[in-house]
Amino acid sequence: MKGLILSITAGQGHNQTAKVLNDEFNKHGIECKFLDVYEYINPLLSDSVNRIYLMSTKAIPKIYGGVYRICENRSINSSIGQRGLARLTNSVLSRKLIKLIQSEEPDFIICTHIFAALLVTHISAIESLNALTVGVITDFTIHPYWEDSLLDFYITASERLVIQGVKKGFPENKFLPLGIPIDPKFAKKMPQQEAKDTLGLAPKPAILVMSGSMGFGNVIQEIKELDRLDLDFQIVSVCGNNKRLKAKIDLLKTRKKICNYGFVSNVDVFMDACDCIITKPGGLTTSEALAKQIPMLMNNPIPGQEDRNVEFLLNSGAAIKISRTSPIDEAVYQLLTDKQHLALMREAMRLLAKPNSARDLVSFVIDTVNARSRA
Template sequence: MKAVILTISAGGGHNTAAKAINECFSERSIETVTIDAYKYFNKYLSDVVENGYLFSTKYVPKLYGKFYRMAEKKSDTDIKMKMGAFGTALVLRKFARFIAAQNADVIIATHIFAGELLTILREKGILDESVKTVGIVTDFTVHPFWEETNLDYYVTASELLNYQMVKKGIPEEKILPFGIPVHPKFSKKISKHEARGLLGVPNKDTVFVIAGSMGFGDVAHHIKNLDKSGHDFQIIAVCGNNKKLKAHLEKMKDKMNKDMFVYGFVNNVDVIMDAADCIVTKPGGLTVSEALAKKMHLILIDPIPGQEDRNSEFLLNCGVAIKVSETFPVDEAVHLFYDNKIKTEYYDRIIDAVAKPDAGMKLGEFVEKVCRKD
């Protein structure tokens, strides 16, 4: 059995989901080929999409948020607004030849643009009906334009999104609420004591702060507020590829009251999550899914207007997160976490119900059954 996994580099979540699916499928001995659906065929186009998303979310986030809201509000009678129409025209011919050569049983799209490519291939009769197509919705909402695709199945973060999907015109029988796929390592857990030993940090209360991949938000500001807390905890900060932030935090930590351990890009986020009591993070779909898989308590900061606002709404309405604001800073949020035992016990129960640590494995199992049946 063979699966082609299509991603597009606009934000880190789509690539992370693709890697997670690849890992889960490999454990089930499903052959996989993963490509960036634009970069593979037209690097210039990929750069335009990736840099455009980075610029808009980092430098003009309110404008990005307004466009996202406008897209959400477009009615069923509006002319279709194919987000990837220009990109589709540039890569479609090469993409069609590539897909034909793969002889795949299933093709999985972790981004709406890739889903549109598959839809056009199907409409033109280029993609054989026997090849199953699956879209992965990588947030706790249904992004605009997924309703303009025509795939066989759609994987969502939760069955609580079924109503929203059906409202958008996607048949319920196509919806697979398996959860956003995360790497299998996030479904395993070790004790805080063991995790802290592996990291070489003291065995004491720990707050994990992780910066978003796009560099949006003011992590340093939140850490300064954490340092004001009267609770005795240490901070682990992961900056990812944001070298400027890492250098800034390294300078900050010598002047802080609390101990802080600063990292750049790491491959052991799962171990850091096990070492920590709670996580301070932007509400990106993949990071949140990984944290929930680890049964972590979420403190949300600096959502990007658009899909991350919707993620915040979903998580707060489900009761699995605390959200920081100008009038409710992060030190107060952490105080609420540590000192309100009734609330933390409640969070534990709700997290158990919302978390989907085996999403990737469930998708692999489903793909095997469907393709074997056909």
């Protein structure tokens, strides 16, 4: 048995999900090839798509969000032109990928980005494609572009998204609410004090501020607001690959202790060590936090899918949104002083969490491919 896992670079979440799945298949001794599709077709195309995505979400987020909402509300007639353009684009882009699929003859193809799924949909319409095809939806909503895809199965973050898919015209039995695939290490729990000792943190409450490499929001201002809060805690900042941000935080003069890091490979341990996390509401990070049951304070959502992530998690009682009317210092104060609210939030997170999502998806694919081969 062998397979292809296809992604596209638009931020890093989709690629990270693909790599997690690739590693999980390898554990089962299954030959698997992970491919950034646009990078494979043309590196310049891949770089351009990523730059446009980052520019549109950072520089003109309101326009990006407006386009997203238009796509959500589109009618079939209004999207005919869009679909025609998409078919033409995919017809050009799919030629090299078709040759690869013909050469590899994979038993399954998994797409962790909608653009990869649309390419596979186009190929399956013009070629005899015997592979099992699976789309992984990496948010707590179904992006409107998924409506133009036609795969065998779709992985959703929650059972509650199945009805959303049915309303969009998909058969219910195509949806598998296995969760957004995350690294299996997030399913394990280290005692908090042991995690603090591992990281060299003081034995007192810790607030984890996850910045990431994309540079959204004003992390410096958030840290200053936290520093003014009259509670005894330490601030743990993880800046990812954002070296400029790390350097700025290193220079801050604060009353509270700041433990400032760049890129770390053990985010799971940081989550175990800290009492709450301040983060953008990306699908992957929030899924990891759910698995760890670390209360989330969500800020700076990308208009569009991340707005929908916020709505889903707020409606589930699993997170708090930072805003002008609920500023960061008040939200942290509420979490650290209201133990009943904290317990309710952790229970809501436990009910939503899918810590074994990658393992469950890989098991499903293996069982389904084997059943097909016996049929």
